[in-house]
Amino acid sequence: MQDEHPPVPAGAALRRRDLLKATIATGSAAATAPLLTAPVPAEAKDAPVSAAPVRVSLRVNGTDHSLTLDPRTTLLDALREHLHLTGSKKGCGLGQCGACTVLMDGKRFKSCLSLAALSEGREITTIEGLANGDKLHPLQAAFIERDAFQCGYCTSGQIMAGVACIAEGHAGSAQEIREWMSGNICRCGAYDHIVAAIQDTARAGGQGG
């Protein structure tokens, strides 16, 4: 499905993501050149014949977006594929890993378990909306300070969940943090450092988003 954002104009700086999409679509980097002027929507080949598109208004990081989406589009796919906010990650797509965690009206949700069309009217905050300009959110800074990641794939979800965990008042003891962060899996096993970063931020009075 096409959203209503203008396509990337010819000659615009090529984004890594578009190249990846084109490469995946053709299976060959050498064959991507003709595609560069007309990026192929990632899910176009799966477009259903019988599912009527739906108009969806999403408010993300303070900005309103009007989209026309396949009703099957999850909030995560709307963020990543249509709004190009790729900070929220798709790990399992089934609510098990937490890499897609975003805030809705200040509370944490798994964006892969929400249909975009049923997320209207919510104030959605992604990792891209967490920093204040160039000033990192205290928990983002603490993740760097505490070296709370290795590969980084789960990190945006960990940070969004951690911001909510602190705001909820569930960031006291390490044991409490582990229980209340159990919806976010880190396969590198950086848990000790993640807990330390959340604890540091909570103790310093770091505000949740």
Add this chain to the structure above:
Amino acid sequence: MHPFKLERPRDLAAALAMQAQAGRTDAAAEYIAGGTDMVQLLQENVRRPDRLVSLAGLLDRRIDVTAEGLRLGAAATMADAAAHPAVVSQFPVIAEALLNSASPQVRNQATMSGNVLQRTRCPYFRDTGYAACNKRTPGSGCAAIGGENRWHAVLGGSEHCIAAHASDLAVALVALDALVHIRSARGERTVPLAVLHRLPGSTPNIETELLPGEVIAAITVPANPVARRSHYLKVRDRASFEFALVSAAVALELRQDGRIAQARVAAGGVGTRPWRLPEVEAALAGSALDRESLNKAASIAARGAQGRGHNDFKIELLQRVIVRAAEAAGARA
């Protein structure tokens, strides 16, 4: 994901008129509320409805505790119910069952009605790569019987299905005689939660008593002196964010002399539906709150249990979990 038409009705009457039905894989239309289970089922092609009818914003999300008892609006979230001060203080078994379920993110989204209607975690039901699943495809067989069945039920199964019911909340609610208030265009009817879910028998594909066009509007728990001294104990493969191997909800009213006046006991992870244990309750009534008496009463829970190989351990574990849950409930001030 199979294509579907998404309906976003403006009011509940319009949603009910769309005649969606929960708990069947052959329903042409299904309702979606919080969506945490439905989206998984859609993603894995277990559910392929032609129409998906959203209940977002159409159902009551209030939680009320009055002299008559507890009322949970259908759309109340797991997180809100678990954190409600009167639920925590007067119905601790419910708050504990909720906090031991899913993850904080899911609990912010999932609803009371959706939780009790969630589909089984039987891996053969959830994986369409397996052809045999009578619950998903009637008449196709049961891959769990004779297959990997460590997670499956030892109570209430049939030769057609041994899938365990997955809800912790429903176990706590069924122990406390919860009632389900069902709304349709014809009005409202009330059924005990204990009979909302059907035993699999020869039709495991029909999971509940809900008819097309019926939704759960609210769940109520009548006031009962047992509710306050209650506990939910859940044993699972990892410490958090995991479904139960075996769980028990126990609620006790104690006499002046410390013996048990009345008890409520239900178990999870072991039954094909939330499993109330009235014979254990009868044995506990009048009993002392010591290990020997509790062991004796809990042994009744295993009557009629049938292991299928990998899940044989649940029969012993069930008894131990009931004893420990009863001890924890009894120790509650």
